[in-house]
Amino acid sequence: MPETEFAVVGGGLVGMAVAYGLQRRGHQVTVFDEGDIAYRASRGNFGLVWVQGKGAGMPDYARWTRLSAALWPEFADELKRKTDVDVELTQPGGLDLCLTESELADQVARLEGLRDALDGNYPFQVLDPGRLRGMVPEAGPAVSGATYFPEDGHANPLFLLRALLGAFRAEGGRIENGGTVSAITPTRGAFRIETERPWEAAQVVLSAGLGNAKLGPMVGLNAPVKPNRGQVLICERVQPFLNYPTVQIRQIGTGSVQIGDSKEDVGFDDTTAPRVVAAIARRATRLFPLLENVRVVRAWGALRIMSPDGHPIYDRSTEHPGAHLVTCHSGVTLAAAHALVLAAWIGGGEPEIPYLETFSGKRFQLSSAA
């Protein structure tokens, strides 16, 4: 007799959203999470609920992202109701700021490609410097323009994690933390979870981020994910000057400014590189000269979980039914869809949307065989 119906391996934003989604639908879930020091993408997240530019080469990913952004307001309300945690969601539309004409031209071409792939339903706008300054007066003279997408927004990723955990616990979910899951063994229609003591689960959801690369094949699933370091700078609080989230910079409710945007292939190294941080600072002060005298109080590197094409992997094992895998690098944006839609699919319901199979990890086996 299995001790739990679902074992969710990994208690980050992805795992907790799925675990909460399953538990709220009446399943009985245990989350296995690591201890205080772990590679935690959920803690290094930039906090964007972002649609703009996502899904090039995979229009279903654009659809999925937009669905999640649309579900976010009711999801945030639900979390607030259940936990009293306000995840600080705002969705005023977002900006991608450019410093050169060619940067802007590339950006516009990318969004036009997405609009074509989505049959014209992709309402982005191109802002010249004049229009941009009408929306964001503090943009610097070096800014050549921006693109705007009305469905973009942001939230507090740490509060989101806390709210998910609180809501999951309130629904009766269990957390086993402090250990590492070293292996998962299929045993006669159930799964043995090897951690500090072995556990038996009827079904298993792998949401271990980078750990999925190792755990997936144990249950017949393919997740060739690799780390990709992003660096984030947190600055002191300043007067509100930025009412829209941007890809590069966002100002949060308390006035703190967060600056991000770097992609480095450095393996399992989540420290910071001062020269990358300096380059981010240079770009930020060109975008917003008023940031010159603002103090950085903290910088961090966190590891994004990147699949070969950058899109999520959602899969269920045919070899070992009952094993599922979930991985993506947009744990905030997709949290609503993970909890409200994906969890229903994992729980065995009819897929509410037709295209979830598109995200199977089999797409990488096919391409490597070709």
Add this chain to the structure above:
Amino acid sequence: MVDPVPLLIMGSGPAGLAAAQEAVRAGVGALLLDEQPTGGGQIYRALGEATGERQKTLGTDYAAGAPLLTVLSAQCLDHQPGATVWEVSPDGTVYYTRQGQARAVSAEQVILCSGAMERPMPFPGWTLPGVMTCGAAQILLKGAGVFPASGAVLAGSGPLLLLLAKQLIGARARLAAVVDTTPADNYRGALKYLPGALRTPGYLLKGLSMIRTLSASGVPWYRGASGLEAIGDDAVAGLRFKVRGRQHEVACSNLFLHQGVVPNVQLSRSLGLEHHWDGLQRCWRPILDGWGASALERIAVAGDAGGIMGARAAEAHGRLAALGALNRIGVLSETERDRRAAGARAVYRREILPRPFLDRLYRPHPDYLQPADDTIVCRCEEVTAGQIRKYVELGCLGPNQTKAFGRSGMGPCQGRVCGLTVSEIIAQARGVPLEQVGYYRIRPPIKPVTLGELATLEQPEDA
């Protein structure tokens, strides 16, 4: 980037200055960085500029730093005051800001002498304006000769509390009270360490002299106080406390707190060095060898930053760390290193003898290690002890998880003020030893630096 310097010393307190002396003596051009405008560290702060009158007020231990300070004028030493180090990489690159410009310098050997910091003393009202640490009061006294003429209360425990009382009395300040929180059973607990301490009796004699000054001054001196609470609306107006069950209240306009010092481990933590928990000192210290060398080939730690030892031991420890580093860069043979180290090693051994006695005697009162639920522990983000306990109930195992949940440790001080308290609270709430709970992962920059300054850091292709 310019060529690597052979030796970079960060901090110019007793350990840093002594390390610099050893480098100069070996003819090695060291770079000495210090955040302060003048050398000397906290203990010899502004000694070079202090008038005879001020030196007299501050006492002989202060004036004793003069010979060390002479190294600052040595030809081959590159002393850069006003340099704020915000990051040190494991490869020996040191990033700092000076005069609005960010710089990176690579060193064959780095000795971190970042000294000690005061242990936080959280209790209701401790964040009111007008409440500051005894160390901060001493900075004003040493640096600017400023002190409150009347109406100050000193509260807490430890040698600095008594020293500041003596110095303020010497400066003719009229203290409202000294409220000592050292628990009565600490005296019994410390007894077994007394014989060791008596082998270097200078510290105890100094302590007795401070106690005599305080007794003779007529300043109300409450011992065995507990249940402290600072009161006031917009600023501190008084201190409430209990002595043997009886409630007291003293009016004050300044409240200076102290409950000992702990190593400043922000840099050694940000480097990822392993630290162990010192149960007697109730603090973390980086794991070092007999030369202050860490597990990282290019990084050493000297003085109080490696474990609280006091100024004289720190000076000797700085010499040992420098000699070790000079040996690692091939300037001194092992024989020569050991020959030059003999004196410093003897001083170090002698000067740390009284530590266990002092550490046990001044162990903090449990009230201020485990504050009540409604007491703020993280000042920057205003997080209470109760919130930390709630996050533990939710499943947080360590301070990095509670930090993510409630922002404690995320403010400009980078957890310097709340780090120890948060780990103590989590350990007790979980019922596990503190070692198992660990500490914040410290993220650079360890000192705030502006984006404009960061943007001036040169790119690799400029080299």
